[in-house]
Amino acid sequence: MIYEMRQYRCVPGRLPALLKRFETITLKIWEKHGIKQAGFFTTLIGESHQELTYFLAWESLAEREKKWGAFVADPEWLEGSAKSVADGEIVANIVSQILKPTAFSSVK
Template sequence: MIYELRLYSVAPGRMHDVHERFGTHLPALFQRHGVECVGRWSALAGPDAPRFVYLLAYRDYAHREAVWAGFYQDAEWWRIRAETNAGHEMVERHDLYFLKPNASWPLASQPDAQVQGGLHELVQQQVAPGRNADANAFLVQTWLPLLQSAGAQVLGVFDMAAGSGMQKIVMLHAWPDAATWHAGRRRIESDAGLRSELARQRREAGTTYFERAEVNLLDPAPGAVIRAGLGRLPA
């Protein structure tokens, strides 16, 4: 299956209107055309924040094309768009990425369990050139266990299939609250085992497998239902 990640730069003062469109006007239309929105958020901090962020799931690219072909031919969408824009575009810019599940993404024990509020985190992690296999091993053996021990719930781990910066792993984490996120991040940065592993990578490979990262801190959208499995289908 594939996922589509959309990040919208919203016109000043119109974030509430975007949430109103997605929470009130679009659910019935999405259901009619098979658009599966598995998560939506506001980006509180990160590049170009504030941004509206949402994640869509499809069986494959053909399914995506069929879904949106029907959606954009529906006169109801154009009515909703005009009504909610109210004479001025709400979205000033959008960034779109296609993702595929990473092999290291752990299966949720209860994939339909609803993820509670709190603070979520979207990480676009640049991977050193030619180090994908090493990066995945690092994820499984070191990074994901450390995140979980620090208090994060791993919602999703993806490979970038299309979009800017193809050599990326994209991760979604849920933290119970901002205090846990802050303490967890400090714990990760000071972890002796992690520092030792990164030193080994630099010594043996001349770089760390994870390079720079783009991080967005996310607030779940009002009324959004985000499930532990993010709509993931069995392989």
């Protein structure tokens, strides 16, 4: 199992719009494509309170490539994403890392 950590730095004041998009659009489409989330987090203490960090669980890089590619090309996602930014951009920056658990990790 590998994990992907994604951090979204929002345009100031737009974190609520990003959270709404995940709750009402993104998660439903992920379910359709078999994408497994491993947790969502907002920043309580840290550099910015305008961030969303989440983890995805993948069996392999090949699974990620196949499922993520299908997700980003999904017409329902493209339409929902476009509607969610109709009143302004939401995300200023995205950072993604693919992580491999260590032999002694409690998460495998």
